[in-house]
Amino acid sequence: MKTRRDFLQKLAAAGLALPVLSTMAKGSAMPILDTTPYDGPMLRVAIMGLGGYGSRVAEAMQDCKKARITGVISGTPSKIKDWQKKYNIPEKNCYNYSNFDAIKDNPDIDAVYVITPNALHREQVIRVAKAGKHAICEKPMALNAAEAQEMVDACKKANVKLLIGYRMHLEPKTLEIIRLRKEGKFGKILFFQGLSGFRIGDPTQWRLNKQLAGGGSMMDIGIYSVNGARYMVGEEPVWVTAQETKTDPVKFKDGVDETIQFQLGFPSGAVASCLSTYAMNNLDSFFLDGEKGFAELKPATGYGPIEGRTSFGELNFPHVTHQTVQMDEMAEMILNGKQPVVPMDGAEGLKDMKIIDAIYQAAKTGKKVPLSR
Amino acid sequence: MKTRRDFLQKLAAAGLALPVLSTMAKGSAMPILDTTPYDGPMLRVAIMGLGGYGSRVAEAMQDCKKARITGVISGTPSKIKDWQKKYNIPEKNCYNYSNFDAIKDNPDIDAVYVITPNALHREQVIRVAKAGKHAICEKPMALNAAEAQEMVDACKKANVKLLIGYRMHLEPKTLEIIRLRKEGKFGKILFFQGLSGFRIGDPTQWRLNKQLAGGGSMMDIGIYSVNGARYMVGEEPVWVTAQETKTDPVKFKDGVDETIQFQLGFPSGAVASCLSTYAMNNLDSFFLDGEKGFAELKPATGYGPIEGRTSFGELNFPHVTHQTVQMDEMAEMILNGKQPVVPMDGAEGLKDMKIIDAIYQAAKTGKKVPLSR
Numbered sequence: 223m224k225t226r227r228d229f230l231q232k233l234a235a236a237g238l239a240l241p242v243l244s245t246m247a248k249g250s251a252m253p254i255l256d257t258t259p260y261d262g263p264m265l266r267v268a269i270m271g272l273g274g275y276g277s278r279v280a281e282a283m284q285d286c287k288k289a290r291i292t293g294v295i296s297g298t299p300s301k302i303k304d305w306q307k308k309y310n311i312p313e314k315n316c317y318n319y320s321n322f323d324a325i326k327d328n329p330d331i332d333a334v335y336v337i338t339p340n341a342l343h344r345e346q347v348i349r350v351a352k353a354g355k356h357a358i359c360e361k362p363m364a365l366n367a368a369e370a371q372e373m374v375d376a377c378k379k380a381n382v383k384l385l386i387g388y389r390m391h392l393e394p395k396t397l398e399i400i401r402l403r404k405e406g407k408f409g410k411i412l413f414f415q416g417l418s419g420f421r422i423g424d425p426t427q428w429r430l431n432k433q434l435a436g437g438g439s440m441m442d443i444g445i446y447s448v449n450g451a452r453y454m455v456g457e458e459p460v461w462v463t464a465q466e467t468k469t470d471p472v473k474f475k476d477g478v479d480e481t482i483q484f485q486l487g488f489p490s491g492a493v494a495s496c497l498s499t500y501a502m503n504n505l506d507s508f509f510l511d512g513e514k515g516f517a518e519l520k521p522a523t524g525y526g527p528i529e530g531r532t533s534f535g536e537l538n539f540p541h542v543t544h545q546t547v548q549m550d551e552m553a554e555m556i557l558n559g560k561q562p563v564v565p566m567d568g569a570e571g572l573k574d575m576k577i578i579d580a581i582y583q584a585a586k587t588g589k590k591v592p593l594s595r
Numbered sequence: 596m597k598t599r600r601d602f603l604q605k606l607a608a609a610g611l612a613l614p615v616l617s618t619m620a621k622g623s624a625m626p627i628l629d630t631t632p633y634d635g636p637m638l639r640v641a642i643m644g645l646g647g648y649g650s651r652v653a654e655a656m657q658d659c660k661k662a663r664i665t666g667v668i669s670g671t672p673s674k675i676k677d678w679q680k681k682y683n684i685p686e687k688n689c690y691n692y693s694n695f696d697a698i699k700d701n702p703d704i705d706a707v708y709v710i711t712p713n714a715l716h717r718e719q720v721i722r723v724a725k726a727g728k729h730a731i732c733e734k735p736m737a738l739n740a741a742e743a744q745e746m747v748d749a750c751k752k753a754n755v756k757l758l759i760g761y762r763m764h765l766e767p768k769t770l771e772i773i774r775l776r777k778e779g780k781f782g783k784i785l786f787f788q789g790l791s792g793f794r795i796g797d798p799t800q801w802r803l804n805k806q807l808a809g810g811g812s813m814m815d816i817g818i819y820s821v822n823g824a825r826y827m828v829g830e831e832p833v834w835v836t837a838q839e840t841k842t843d844p845v846k847f848k849d850g851v852d853e854t855i856q857f858q859l860g861f862p863s864g865a866v867a868s869c870l871s872t873y874a875m876n877n878l879d880s881f882f883l884d885g886e887k888g889f890a891e892l893k894p895a896t897g898y899g900p901i902e903g904r905t906s907f908g909e910l911n912f913p914h915v916t917h918q919t920v921q922m923d924e925m926a927e928m929i930l931n932g933k934q935p936v937v938p939m940d941g942a943e944g945l946k947d948m949k950i951i952d953a954i955y956q957a958a959k960t961g962k963k964v965p966l967s968r
Contacts, residue, residue: 412872588961
C-alpha cells in the first residue's frame with residue numbers, strides 16, 4: 223500500500239489527476255486497475271456500430287468502474303447475438319438503425335456511443351438527442367462544420383450532453399506536457415509539428431469511400447494532428463495553408479485525400495507543420511517547441527503506450543487502456559458534470575471540423591485560409 | 596592493425612568509402628586521423644574571410660592530409676597578423692579585398708575558399724576565377740539563382756573548379772542512408788521532413804542584414820533542409836509552397852525571414868515538409884520515410900557528431916570533423932577530378948538557389964510555385 227500511496231502522491235504533486243488507475247500490482251512496476259468496490263452512479267452505454275473500433279471500446283469497457291455496456295445498436299443481427307452473449311445484454315436493449323429511436327423509452331440506457339462511418343454521425347447523434355439520451359460520438363464528429371453545428375444545436379436543444387471520443391485528452395503524458403506548457407516551462411511556444419498517418423489496407427473499406435468517410439486521411443488520422451496542434455500549442459489557429467498529394471488515384475478516388483500537408487498559424491506567432499497521410503507507415507509523432515524547452519510524444523496518439531519526453535527529461539506515467547479511461551471519465555462528465563482539462567464536448571469537435579473544412583479549402587484553392595476565432 | 600583493417604573492410608563492404616579517417620587508436624573505439632606519411636599532391640588554399648566559420652575551417656584543416664592553408668585574404672590587418680603567426684603564412688601570400696586579384700601570380704595558392712557574407716560571394720568568386728584559381732564557396736553560394744548562374748559561368752569560362760561547402764555530402768551516416776535508399780532498402784520514398792533552425796543571437800550581425808545576407812534564416816540554415824530534401828529523397832522538386840511567419844519585426848527586418856515553413860513536391864509523388872527558422876532552439880533533424888522503412892538523422896547537420904538510425908538499426912560510423920573531411924575530399928576533387936557521391940559543385944549550389952528563390956516567391960505570393968527540372 224505504501225507503494226501505491228507514494229505513487230498517487232507523486233502524481234498529485236505533479237498536479238496530474240490520473241483518472242482511473244490506482245493500485246499497483248504487488249512487486250510489479252505496472253499499475254493495475256482499481257478493483258475496490260464502487261458504489262457511485264454508473265453510466266449505462268449503448269454502443270452504436272459494432273465494427274472494429276466499437277469492439278475495442280467494448281473490450282476496454284470491461285475494466286471500467288463507472289461505465290458499462292447495457293445496449294447495442296447494429297444493422298447486423300448476427301453481431302448483435304454475439305455481443306448479447308459476450309456482454310450479457312438483454313434482448314430488450316438491442317436495436318437496429320430503423321428502430322433505435324425507441325431507446326427513448328428504455329430506462330437501462332443513459333448514453334449512446336456512436337461508432338459508425340463518419341457520414342452517419344450527424345443523423346444518428348441528432349436521433350439519439352431527440353430520444354433524450356446523451357450522445358458520445360467518435361471523431362470526426364461529422365463530415366464538416368455545418369453538420370457538427372447542427373449536432374451541437376440538437377443536443378443543446380434536447381438538453382443532453384454531446385461528447386466526442388478524444389481519448390488523447392485524458393492521456394497522462396499528453397496532460398503532463400499541457401500542464402508544463404501552462405506553467406510556462408517551455409516558455410513562449412513557437413512551433414508544433416504533428417505527423418499522423420499510416421498505410422491504409424483494404425481499398426474497399428468505408429474509410430476510402432467518399433460518401434461514407436467524407437474525405438480521406440484527414441478525416442480519420444489527420445484530425446489527430448489538427449486536434450493535437452490545438453491542445454499542445456494551447457491556442458486556436460487563425461490561418462491555415464495546405465497541400466495535397468495523390469500518388470494512387472485508383473485507391474484514393476476523387477474527394478478521398480491520400481496525403482495532405484497543412485500548416486497552421488496561431489495568434490502568438492507560433493506555427494504548426496503537420497502531415498496527414500494514408501500512404502506512409504506509422505507516422506505518429508508530436509513535437510512542441512518553445513523558447514525554453516521542448517516536448518515530444520512518439521507515438522503520440524496510438525492505442526498502445528504513448529512515449530514522451532521533454533527537454534527536462536523522460537515522461538514516466540503508466541499506460542492504461544485509453545478507451546477504459548475515456549469511458550470512466552465520460553461517465554464522470556455526463557453524470558457529475560466533471561470538466562476535463564482539455565474539452566471533449568461537441569463545441570470542441572466543431573472547432574476541429576472548422577479547421578478541417580479550411581484545410582480542404584486551402585488544399586483545393588492553394589490559398590491561405592483565415593480562420594475566425 | 597587488425598581492428599583497423601576489419602573496420603575498413605566493413606566500410607568497404609558497406610559500399611562506403613570513408614574519406615580521410617583511418618587508423619583506430621589502440622584499445623579505443625574512437626578513430627583518429629591517418630598519420631601515415633602522404634606523398635601525393637597537396638591542395639594549397641587561401642582562406643578569404645577570417646571570421647568565425649573561416650577560423651573553424653582553418654582549425655579543421657590542421658588535420659588535413661591533402662589540403663593546407665597557404666594564404667589569407669581579409670580586410671582586417673590584425674586578423675591577418677594573427678593568422679600568419681598561427682598558420683605560418685608568409686607575407687607574400689596575404690591579401691586584402693582590394694588587391695587579391697594579384698593572387699593570379701601567386702604559385703603558392705591553388706584555390707580560394709570564400710567564407711564571407713553571402714552578398715559578397717558572387718563578385719569574389721568571379722574575381723577568384725578570373726585570377727585563374729579554383730573557387731570554394733561557402734553556402735549559400737549567392738543571393739539568388741541569377742547570381743549563382745553567373746558564378747558557374749565565370750568559373751567554367753576561366754576553366755577553374757567551383758565547389759560549394761556542402762560538408763554534409765561527405766558525412767558517413769548521411770552517405771549510408773543515401774546508399775540504402777539507392778539500394779531500395781526504404782522502398783519507394785514517400786516523405787522527407789527537415790527541421791533546420793536555431794535562435795540567432797546578436798541582432799547586429801551580418802546574417803540579419805538584408806544587404807549582406809540576402810535574406811534571413813532560409814539563406815543560412817533553411818538551406819540545409821532544401822539541400823537535404825534533395826539528397827535524402829534523391830529527386831529534384833517540381834513545386835514548392837511556403838509560409839512565412841514573423842514574430843519579431845524589430846530583430847528580423849524587411850526581407851530578413853525569421854521563420855519559413857516550406858513544402859516540396861517531387862516527381863514520384865514524394866513530398867517534403869520543412870522548417871527554416873532563426874527563432875527556435877536547435878532544430879536540426881531529417882526524417883526520410885519510404886514504403887519499406889525510414890531513416891532519421893538528429894542532429895542532421897550540426898558540426899558535432901551526426902546521430903542516425905534507420906528502421907533497420909542504428910548507424911554507427913565514427914565522427915570526423917566535417918571540415919577536415921571536406922577539405923581533404925575537395926583536394927581530391929580539384930586535383931584528381933574525384934566525383935563525390937552527392938555533387939558539391941556550382942551546378943549543385945545553383946539548384947538550391949533556384950529552390951530558395953521559389954520558396955521566397957511562394958512565401959510572398961502565397962502561391963504554389965512550379966520548378967523547372
